[in-house]
Amino acid sequence: MISPHRSPADDPHADAATLYGPRFQNNPAQVYREMRRKHGAVAPVLLEGGVPAWCVLGYREVHHVTSNPGLFGRDSRRWNCWNAVSHDWSLRPYVAYQPSVAFTEGDEHRRRGGALAEALADVDEFELRTQVERICDRLIDGFAGRGEADLIAEYTHQIPLLALLKIYGLREDEAPPLIRDVARSGEEGEEAIQAHERIVARMLKLAKEKRRNPGRDVPSFLQAHPVGFTDHEIATDLFVTMGAGYLTTSDWIGNAIRLMLTDERFAVTLSGGRRSVGQALDEVLWEDTPTQNFVGRWATQDTWLGGQRIREGDLLVLGLAAANTDPLVRPDCGTGTVGNQAHLSFSHGEHGCPFPAQEIARLITTTSIEVLLDRLPDVALAVAPDALVWRPSVWMRGLTALPVTFTGC
Template sequence: MTSPNKSSADEDTHAGAATFYGPRFQNNPEEVYRELRREHGTVAPVLLEGGVPAWCALGYREVHHVTSNPDLFGRDSRRWNGWNSVPHDWSLRPYVEPQPSVVFTEGEDHRKRGGALAEALADVDEFDLRSQVEQICDGLIDGFAGRGEADLIAEYTHQIPLLALLKIYGLPDEEAPTLVRDVALSAEEGDEAVRAHERVVARMLALAGEKRENPGRDVPSFLQAHPVGFTDEEIAADLFITMGAGYLTTSDWMGNTIRLMLTDERFAVTLAGGRRSVGQALNEVLWEDTPTQNFVGRWATQDTRLGGKRIRKGDLVVLGLAAANTDPQVRPDSYAGAAGNQAHLSFSHGEHGCPFPAQEIARIITTTGIEVLLDRLPDVALAVEPEDLVWRPSVWMRGLTALPVTFTWY
């Protein structure tokens, strides 16, 4: 992909900007964040894939300020002053281009539509969900338990959240392989991400039409019947965003937590029966290895200042959630305050943060998935050296490409 032409103003404000994509993030994103802090402070000029300029809020206070002030940092990307620098095939275009999803609405419209989506998710029966996830996990483990070895990413954590979401959406299980592939691709870099996004949205649009004709006890049917009056296009956009955010983040949350428990002696000592340690590990991962590293984004509604930097009206601000969680001004010692402390920004913050019902659904899925694994395979162990594990190449998501393990089949 060729770099777009940038104005002289962009070049001035982004002098010394860091390349915010590529292999460095895959291997050690925290090193990149530390370097940005040293050179630029809590807000850094960055170049996204394709050389597209943006600001990244790295500081905890700065991310909190941006997400707490939607009138100053809005979600409507139509105000972006950088659209002329965005290539047509930019992989992030599906996530910033204006669309009928609730995430791009603002003010009263967002509160009405966001409230309706939260109601739809809150209508999910948590007891039934936990039971369904247990069945999903047992079925997946049955598929590989006899071998004594498995890749817990491909064969377990990447399957569970989407299979659970298919039930919440009223979709058949046989659609899982295609959706797993396309939703994962849509969060990566490159041309195929755009095409994968288009395929998933098309399926969600078809689903919205199906539920209008044959409603059930599921999220799209709830939205169809809601008095807000959603169009099929709005429902499809919201279903895609919910699926993309819910599936990938929940999968990586589970995978990253299992990795922590298999590699850190603080958790390994209680691995065989460690019910208490599962919740602690899940919370620590949200602080130290959060599935959503960075989020695009917010757009300044007027000229302002953030972290000592001049932000122009229409500038794009990336939320550096992982960097904010490890901000040394807030948490000078690694791991300090993680136990029992849920003030992390992994679910973002403010009226555009992850709805609480969605957080609870993710927590049920991850907790159940790990507990069933430990019940069924109590001596599960990492099959490779920890340093040989490979992280998926994404600036936005933090997750492993594979998690090979061995165990004894009883």
């Protein structure tokens, strides 16, 4: 597909890399390296369906884009390729404008983003930790006697959403359909679109319920905030927070457990290894971050970035995983990650992940792994490491399954 504002003769996407398909799914790091060698810090790419975009691979370039919202905005309505994508394009839910905090700009974003950050900061972390410990114990109780389990389906994919249900004031019996739909919404295809629509509808219903019967939860906090949210605004913000908080946190847990079960540096302290948990979580954010790419930013005017001519309305994909391994800022990847929080896994700038959300995610991930190691100290991978399968997604990096064995109890 040729960008509508360029002729085939000078189209820079004629030899663009594809950010989809088995090769990208199985080894995205290799794809990023090849893109960097060929194009530098900013590379032309094709998203599913042959849709053109620019992938920002350089650490400094991602920092520049996220630090300049006036030049690279979040309102997707300025995209110059809307006439080139079909209505059922599977990535449309991530790109189509919604009245959520994720697509607001300027003063409106600062008001709404600030209110959402306040709502998350109001969460009682001591109470949340206690709730997460109970959730983890209950899930482990369900498979502890078998001596084997799939930690993705039976553990990591359930914990963050069950914790979010508490934060949102939802009943726990609503978890199964939400778990299925949020997981599907992070994939590709028609089911992703339908799952997205069902989640937003449930969040709208929740917003209306909390307006009638407020409680000590995030939607009630937003209802009472002086910003004056509408129910639909709250619903879309709750969906964005759920999508960002659930899948990324789930994959953060799963990727860290995989690292601890497959890397001998962590295996030597696994059975007693609380000291290793924080190190594993930090290393995953650098080397195998759950959010590998983020869509996106749209150029508000013609400009240059990383040696590439960016036209007004062009879509930029933030290559967070690639930026974290940029050899210009990390010539020796795999070293120096302990305690180093300079990664871009939470993005950067006013549209980066709010600090209270980062704190909640770290609390959930740390608690989940610590409880697992306390309960199942001899847990071991049940298959060869290279037999593990990564979920197909241009945005997320997570496993489809993590089979393990342990001494039953």
